[in-house]
Amino acid sequence: MALVEIRDVYKKFGHVEVLKGVSLDVAEGEIVTIIGRSGSGKSTLLRCINALETIEGGEIRVEGRQIHAKMPDLRQFRQRVGIVFQAFNLFPHLNVERNVTLAPLLTGGIGKAEARALAEDVLTRVGLADKIDAWPEQLSGGQQQRVAIARCLAMKPHLMLFDEVTSALDPELVGEVLKVMEAMARQGMTMILVTHEMGFARNVANRIVFMHQGRVWEEGPPAELFAHPKTPELKSFIASVK
Amino acid sequence: MRSFAFVDLVSLVTAVQWTVLLVVLALVFGAPLGLALATARISRHAPLRWAASGIIQLIQGVPLLGLLFFFYFGMPVFLGLQVPALIAVTVAYTLYTAGFLGDIWRGSLQAVKQAQWEAGACLGLSLTQQFFHIIGPQALRMATPPTVGFLVQLIKGTSLASIVGFVELARAGQVTSAATFQPLLTYSVVAAIYFALCLPLTLWSRSLEARLNGAR
Numbered sequence A: 001m002a003l004v005e006i007r008d009v010y011k012k013f014g015h016v017e018v019l020k021g022v023s024l025d026v027a028e029g030e031i032v033t034i035i036g037r038s039g040s041g042k043s044t045l046l047r048c049i050n051a052l053e054t055i056e057g058g059e060i061r062v063e064g065r066q067i068h069a070k071m072p073d074l075r076q077f078r079q080r081v082g083i084v085f086q087a088f089n090l091f092p093h094l095n096v097e098r099n100v101t102l103a104p105l106l107t108g109g110i111g112k113a114e115a116r117a118l119a120e121d122v123l124t125r126v127g128l129a130d131k132i133d134a135w136p137e138q139l140s141g142g143q144q145q146r147v148a149i150a151r152c153l154a155m156k157p158h159l160m161l162f163d164e165v166t167s168a169l170d171p172e173l174v175g176e177v178l179k180v181m182e183a184m185a186r187q188g189m190t191m192i193l194v195t196h197e198m199g200f201a202r203n204v205a206n207r208i209v210f211m212h213q214g215r216v217w218e219e220g221p222p223a224e225l226f227a228h229p230k231t232p233e234l235k236s237f238i239a240s241v242k
Numbered sequence B: 001m002r003s004f005a006f007v008d009l010v011s012l013v014t015a016v017q018w019t020v021l022l023v024v025l026a027l028v029f030g031a032p033l034g035l036a037l038a039t040a041r042i043s044r045h046a047p048l049r050w051a052a053s054g055i056i057q058l059i060q061g062v063p064l065l066g067l068l069f070f071f072y073f074g075m076p077v078f079l080g081l082q083v084p085a086l087i088a089v090t091v092a093y094t095l096y097t098a099g100f101l102g103d104i105w106r107g108s109l110q111a112v113k114q115a116q117w118e119a120g121a122c123l124g125l126s127l128t129q130q131f132f133h134i135i136g137p138q139a140l141r142m143a144t145p146p147t148v149g150f151l152v153q154l155i156k157g158t159s160l161a162s163i164v165g166f167v168e169l170a171r172a173g174q175v176t177s178a179a180t181f182q183p184l185l186t187y188s189v190v191a192a193i194y195f196a197l198c199l200p201l202t203l204w205s206r207s208l209e210a211r212l213n214g215a216r
């Protein structure tokens, strides 16, 4: 059984159909990269997986359980699914340690005594142990994004969703964030990520999904997909990002 | 006729306690009500938002004097309720405070980016936890200067209670001025006392603002 099963999902915003029957399975430990033009529905699909959006048709299952915004244990579900956005959305009124430990403390994952150790642990994994007492505004974009990842890791997620997490960063800061994500991939984290970093998609992903006009247009292993795109849409997309 | 004496100063300073009492009562009842209005204004339920918005518009649209007259003279007439002056006046100032603080706090809450709520939701926090741990603290910072500004306005606004016969600072000033025929001196003292009440607040607000903008 796949960790994530997406079956024929439809999603509308007003009259605009954004997802038109998307189906996708993601196995435990798999790294799936979603690529596609702006507006093709990539972000919306990620947000549906985390029940940030309600879907009009089809179903989404994670760990076998159907996901929807009204599910009674939505909060527990979200604690197991980390999501990182293009805008880091750190809490500006809390220092790095408190950013990372706020949710585990509130949701009863840990006690006050363990908080510091947990923060040290997850910040070490993103290479920011020395910034534990810093404030978000004192950090570079790349560092803030790594704190955002650490904040998810503190919840011990089974699944991580990344939506263009390097798109807002200066080019020289992209690498440090990708490195953290690569390390997570190596450690067996299941990851679904939307990215424009084709090098990363090629090297790290097990599978690439090309979305076009709200549909999964083409998918396959990176080497094959990039070398032999079947559809003219993917061909022209690959040409445009090269 | 007699001249302005120490006893007059004492009576003015004594009247200050009524001014302070009115302010405290207005805040004790008005601030929670204001918070309720502010949260209702940003609620997901449209009818709640409309109701809160209507109440705020109404309170802000009526002059404070109108509120005082309504509860002091109106309640006995319309409801047949003979209420003590203190209660009538307290109700009026409570609504006044709730209306203005509700609107100030609504603005501060809405000034916090929507993505901050979502970041909390994504970590599995409840709406209440998002409100108290993420949105509230950030809104509080923005709300402090205008809240203190309103407080100063409220302190000065309590002088209107004199019109319905409430002997607070302004009314005591009228009485003293009539007794001593020294309105200029009397009202200067009254003004100085209002100023002395408001100045520390203004200074405190400034230092708070500086502290919030600086270290954090």
Ligand SMILES: Nc1ncnc2c1ncn2[C@@H]1O[C@H](COP(=O)(O)OP(=O)(O)O)[C@@H](O)[C@H]1O
Pocket (backbone or CB within 6 Å): A013, A018, A036, A037, A038, A039, A040, A041, A042, A043, A044, A045
């Ligand atoms: N909250 C929303 N309200 C209305 N339209 C939206 C909303 N979010 C996304 N859309 C629309 O849905 C389409 C797909 O958006 P999105 O999923 O963000 O695409 P992508 O991430 O691939 O660029 C776009 O046309 C976008 O304008």
Ligand SMILES: [Mg+2]
Pocket (backbone or CB within 6 Å): A042, A043, A044, A163, A164
């Ligand atoms: Mg997007």
